[in-house]
Amino acid sequence: MKFIRLLILGLVLLGSVSGCATRPTNPEDLAVYQQNNDPLEPMNRAIFRFNNVADEYVMAPAVKGYRSVLPETARECVGNFFSNLKQPLYFINAVLQGDFKSAATITGRFALNTVFGFFGVVDTASANEVPVIRRDFGQTLAVWGIKNSGPYLMLPLLGPSTVRDTAGLVVDAFADPVDWVLYDQSPWLAYGRGVVDGFLGLERAHDLMDDMKKNSTDYYATMRSMYQQNRKKEIAVLRGEKEEMKAEYDFDFPDDEDEE
Amino acid sequence: MKKLYAFVLGILLMPCLARAENPAIEFVHNTADMVINDILIADVSREEKLERFRTEFTQALDLKNIGQFVLGVYWRKATAEEKEDFLKAFMDLTTKTWADRFDMYHGQKIIFTGARNAEGNQLYVDSTIQNNPPVEVIWRLKQKGDGYRIIDIIIEGVSMAMSYRNEYSAFLQNHGGQVRELIEELQTKEKQFVWSADKK
Numbered sequence: 001m002k003f004i005r006l007l008i009l010g011l012v013l014l015g016s017v018s019g020c021a022t023r024p025t026n027p028e029d030l031a032v033y034q035q036n037n038d039p040l041e042p043m044n045r046a047i048f049r050f051n052n053v054a055d056e057y058v059m060a061p062a063v064k065g066y067r068s069v070l071p072e073t074a075r076e077c078v079g080n081f082f083s084n085l086k087q088p089l090y091f092i093n094a095v096l097q098g099d100f101k102s103a104a105t106i107t108g109r110f111a112l113n114t115v116f117g118f119f120g121v122v123d124t125a126s127a128n129e130v131p132v133i134r135r136d137f138g139q140t141l142a143v144w145g146i147k148n149s150g151p152y153l154m155l156p157l158l159g160p161s162t163v164r165d166t167a168g169l170v171v172d173a174f175a176d177p178v179d180w181v182l183y184d185q186s187p188w189l190a191y192g193r194g195v196v197d198g199f200l201g202l203e204r205a206h207d208l209m210d211d212m213k214k215n216s217t218d219y220y221a222t223m224r225s226m227y228q229q230n231r232k233k234e235i236a237v238l239r240g241e242k243e244e245m246k247a248e249y250d251f252d253f254p255d256d257e258d259e260e
Numbered sequence: 261m262k263k264l265y266a267f268v269l270g271i272l273l274m275p276c277l278a279r280a281e282n283p284a285i286e287f288v289h290n291t292a293d294m295v296i297n298d299i300l301i302a303d304v305s306r307e308e309k310l311e312r313f314r315t316e317f318t319q320a321l322d323l324k325n326i327g328q329f330v331l332g333v334y335w336r337k338a339t340a341e342e343k344e345d346f347l348k349a350f351m352d353l354t355t356k357t358w359a360d361r362f363d364m365y366h367g368q369k370i371i372f373t374g375a376r377n378a379e380g381n382q383l384y385v386d387s388t389i390q391n392n393p394p395v396e397v398i399w400r401l402k403q404k405g406d407g408y409r410i411i412d413i414i415i416e417g418v419s420m421a422m423s424y425r426n427e428y429s430a431f432l433q434n435h436g437g438q439v440r441e442l443i444e445e446l447q448t449k450e451k452q453f454v455w456s457a458d459k460k
Contacts, residue, residue: 003449004456008407028333032433035426036426036430126392129392131392131393131394132392132393133393145346176440207456210456211357211360211361211456211457214449214453214454215353215357215432216427217427217428217442217445217446217450218427218428218430218431218434220430221426221427221429221430221431222426223417224423224426225423225426225427226418226423229418229419229422229423230416230417230418231417232417233416233417233418234416234417236417240414
């Protein structure tokens with residue numbers, strides 16, 4: 001939790017130092033600027049550079065080591081165990097979102113995997129076609145009516161986010177029931193779990209990040225675009241406005257020159 | 261008597277059943293089948309796969325329309341030669357990128373769930389890749405003559421065309437709007453390309 005407080009302080013400091021992107025005046029650049037929703041781009045790019053260095057020297061070797069030490073099946077078991085511990089938090093958010101059907105599914109998954117999956121190590125639920133559902137507080141805020149995500153943010157080590165999703169992340173970090181139980185035993189257990197969770201998330205994203213880095217002419221812009229589009233869709237579905245989203249999505253094909 | 265009715269009804273309905281599959285869905289379905297059977301799971305060399313993939317890509321996609329969209333305002337500013345070179349460089353890198361990504365395919369099924377009209381001569385074909393959680397893939401098509409061309413693929417809300425457009429506009433903004441520089445960057449990326457399977 002201390003980490004998050006430091007993180008927010010750091011972000012505020014960095015923001016005041018590196019300042020905002022200049023708002024372009026010509027209409028074409030302005031349209032791109034508004035779509036990117038990234039007024040803090042200089043700061044975000046600086047954090048992104050830091051993340052990349054951290055990734056290159058710490059995370060990537062750690063991922064590589066982890067993958068060479070544990071065979072795939074064992075890694076799956078580790079992943080299953082830690083994602084099972086996430087279910088209580090997902091349950092709380094599903095309830096807060098008023099989505100009781102998903103809450104029930106999440107409960108079923110947690111019960112199945114905890115009881116018949118050796119405390120979550122084996123994903124019995126997926127084998128029985130119980131869908132995977134993830135619910136975070138950023139989504140909950142959106143469902144509650146905070147429609148505007150706020151500017152895009154690149155978080156140190158944690159990656160792409162928005163103001164709303166960062167607020168959600170902070171609430172989730174405090175609200176996770178499993179953390180409360182662990183914290184009671186020893187704070188270090190809760191911190192340790194946080195670090196492992198972060199690492200596993202990175203390990204999952206690692207190949208995708210590698211792919212983007214290799215193929216993109218602007219890695220930062222590609223990640224921003226994909227994150228924003230994916231999150232927008234996820235939230236539109238939760239808010240029950242999927243069709244609306246697709247209508248809005250009608251981008252223009254500038255001067256169709258096909259018939260020339 | 262009941263049997264007779266059923267028989268007559270069956271004959272009347274037959275042509276409808278045969279055409280039940282929407283032609284747009286059929287087009288995407290065939291394209292996906294071809295890519296899976298002739299490329300992804302075919303037992304041929306990587307060079308051969310890439311070549312087949314390139315052919316399939318050229319036939320199924322409306323490359324010019326895509327190029328026009330992904331370059332956005334810069335398309336209008338580019339010279340005819342730059343446009344041509346860009347399309348080639350874009351195509352070269354994109355085929356490799358996707359051939360590389362498809363290397364990770366391990367037999368998931370694609371289910372086609374329907375088709376919807378979009379504005380003008382465009383339409384969407386909806387599909388789902390079986391996975392947990394399932395992956396939603398929407399194919400954006402354009403009617404061309406009496407056939408179709410793919411102009412965008414939207415995976416879990418992420419439009420490929422939109423992503424490329426955002427990427428290139430960021431690159432071009434940081435490089436004085438010089439399309440030539442983008443073309444050179446794409447060529448460099450393509451030359452330096454390392455297959456994921458070779459890295460592990």
